[in-house]
Amino acid sequence: MSFQFPSYYSREPFFTIQPVLNTRKKQLEMWIDLVLSYCRYNKVYEIDINEYIKKDHKLFYNEKINRRLSNESTKIIFEEMIEIGNGEWLDKDKNRVMVWWRKPEEWATLIYKWVLDSGQTNQVLTLWEIQKGDDTKNQEFYDLDTNVLIKSLKVLEKQSKAQVFQGTDSNLGVKFFSI
Amino acid sequence: MFVIIDLCTLKTLKLEISNRNPYLVIVFFIFGFAVLKWGASSRRTASLISASSCTHFAFKVLFLLNYNIFIYLCLPAMRRGVGIQAIHKANQHQKQLNTVSEQITSEQIKKTNEQLQTFKSNLEEFAIKHKKDIIKNPEFRKHFQDMCSVIGVDPLASNKGFWSQMLGVGDFYYQLAVQIIDVCLRYRSTNGGLIEINTLTDHIRKMRGKAANEISKDDIEVSIAKLKVLGNGFNILKIESKKIVQSVPCELNKDHTDVLINAQHNDGYTSPSILASSLGWSEQRISSVLEVLLNEGMAWIDNQSIQHKGEVIYWFPSLWSSTFE
Numbered sequence: 024m025s026f027q028f029p030s031y032y033s034r035e036p037f038f039t040i041q042p043v044l045n046t047r048k049k050q051l052e053m054w055i056d057l058v059l060s061y062c063r064y065n066k067v068y069e070i071d072i073n074e075y076i077k078k079d080h081k082l083f084y085n086e087k088i089n090r091r092l093s094n095e096s097t098k099i100i101f102e103e104m105i106e107i108g109n110g111e112w113l114d115k116d117k118n119r120v121m122v123w124w125r126k127p128e129e130w131a132t133l134i135y136k137w138v139l140d141s142g143q144t145n146q147v148l149t150l151w152e153i154q155k156g157d158d159t160k161n162q163e164f165y166d167l168d169t170n171v172l173i174k175s176l177k178v179l180e181k182q183s184k185a186q187v188f189q190g191t192d193s194n195l196g197v198k199f200f201s202i
Numbered sequence: 203m204f205v206i207i208d209l210c211t212l213k214t215l216k217l218e219i220s221n222r223n224p225y226l227v228i229v230f231f232i233f234g235f236a237v238l239k240w241g242a243s244s245r246r247t248a249s250l251i252s253a254s255s256c257t258h259f260a261f262k263v264l265f266l267l268n269y270n271i272f273i274y275l276c277l278p279a280m281r282r283g284v285g286i287q288a289i290h291k292a293n294q295h296q297k298q299l300n301t302v303s304e305q306i307t308s309e310q311i312k313k314t315n316e317q318l319q320t321f322k323s324n325l326e327e328f329a330i331k332h333k334k335d336i337i338k339n340p341e342f343r344k345h346f347q348d349m350c351s352v353i354g355v356d357p358l359a360s361n362k363g364f365w366s367q368m369l370g371v372g373d374f375y376y377q378l379a380v381q382i383i384d385v386c387l388r389y390r391s392t393n394g395g396l397i398e399i400n401t402l403t404d405h406i407r408k409m410r411g412k413a414a415n416e417i418s419k420d421d422i423e424v425s426i427a428k429l430k431v432l433g434n435g436f437n438i439l440k441i442e443s444k445k446i447v448q449s450v451p452c453e454l455n456k457d458h459t460d461v462l463i464n465a466q467h468n469d470g471y472t473s474p475s476i477l478a479s480s481l482g483w484s485e486q487r488i489s490s491v492l493e494v495l496l497n498e499g500m501a502w503i504d505n506q507s508i509q510h511k512g513e514v515i516y517w518f519p520s521l522w523s524s525t526f527e
Contacts, residue, residue: 029527030524030527031526034517034519034522034526035471035504035507035517036504037502038506039502039504039505039506041503042496042503043499045391046391046392046499048391053527090504090506091506
């Protein structure tokens with residue numbers, strides 16, 4: 024089953040950035056909501072704006088009503104999304120953006136909970152084990168983007184719940200502590 | 203013997219006079235005249251009756267005749283009365299009239315009270331009997347509401363009154379009013395505080411859940427009318443066949459509603475050139491009206507309409523059949 028777009032996605036003025044402040048605020052909120060839920064559904068962590076627009080990606084182009092987001096409009100939306108902590112620019116030209124449909128703090132909590140529940144504190148785990156391991160198949164962070172995972176582990180490091188270190192073969196390992 | 207007849211005539215006459223029957227008086231007059239004639243003729247034939255007694259009888263009849271005339275002419279004047287005694291009488295008469303009228307009035311009030319009492323008890327009985335229908339069935343509730351308003355009873359006047367104790371109806375509309383405010387506020391940022399009444403009803407139904415009592419558009423209108431007490435924050439705009447609930451205290455004049463009506467004919471949008479051609483307004487008038495609607499958040503712009511060759515068109519989410527969410 025493919026992603027179900029919300030009803031506002033088929034409203035024509037939704038694709039034109041509104042000039043009135045209050046209306047625009049609401050509109051951006053709706054767009055961010057749409058982008059985050061789309062990315063969550065399709066496990067998308069990274070968006071290349073230029074590519075998406077060039078390819079008439081359906082996230083920014085509704086064929087049915089023939090309305091699309093312009094490059095500038097898309098950037099306005101992602102700026103706002105990053106502002107509220109749901110993403111990060113990946114380059115200086117602001118073409119590639121990391122979409123955090125869960126913030127690193129949220130991932131950190133989920134991962135740490137899983138570690139506690141499965142009794143793996145004080146053990147060394149590889150990142151690969153967290154991302155692709157048999158034990159995490161049912162977890163939401165299965166197949167998590169490496170960049171996002173590292174960000175999340177850094178959060179745990181700050182809380183002194185984990186320690187990330189360089190393993191062999193440039194693989195990263197992590198040790199979780201119980202507090 | 204004549205004396206006896208005399209006395210008898212007199213008595214009957216008096217009786218008749220007191221009854222004031224004019225025909226009988228005439229009969230007596232003719233009778234008296236006949237007796238007089240008869241007396242005169244009998245004198246010549248040396249009759250049984252003496253002349254003197256005959257004359258006596260004739261005088262009697264004449265006297266009675268006078269008396270009759272007197273009574274008939276003077277009695278009405280006497281009845282009208284003159285002098286202090288008459289004034290006293292008139293006063294007394296007035297007093298009697300007053301007491302009688304008072305009696306009648308008090309009786310009428312008593313009767314009306316009785317009727318009201320019966321009516322109230324019947325209405326109560328009706329309300330209790332149909333309590334379930336009133337609460338559950340919106341159509342029935344509307345009819346009940348209409349009936350109550352016709353006779354000047356307002357079930358919503360107080361939530362401590364008879365109606366709410368009996369039905370909980372008062373609370374029902376207050377609760378609904380709170381839900382209306384809730385829904386209107388939730389969508390204010392996308393529709394600028396304008397929401398179509400059907401859409402509003404759908405949302406409130408969803409919000410109340412399936413277990414709650416069924417509500418109708420009429421219920422919402424009644425509740426909104428109650429909300430007006432709080433100021434002019436809530437209003438119902440009539441855009442042709444549609445009713446739009448306005449939840450912001452913004453003064454919309456005829457120009458604004460005309461634009462909405464125009465958009466209503468146009469799938470929910472309009473543009474400066476559409477307005478110019480259909481309403482014949484000046485450019486300035488159009489831009490100032492649209493600006494107000496845009497600033498209030500009631501309109502959204504769209505600059506990608508190919509049909510209108512890139513002219514900015516204005517959409518009104520309140521005219522869509524579902525909320526913009």
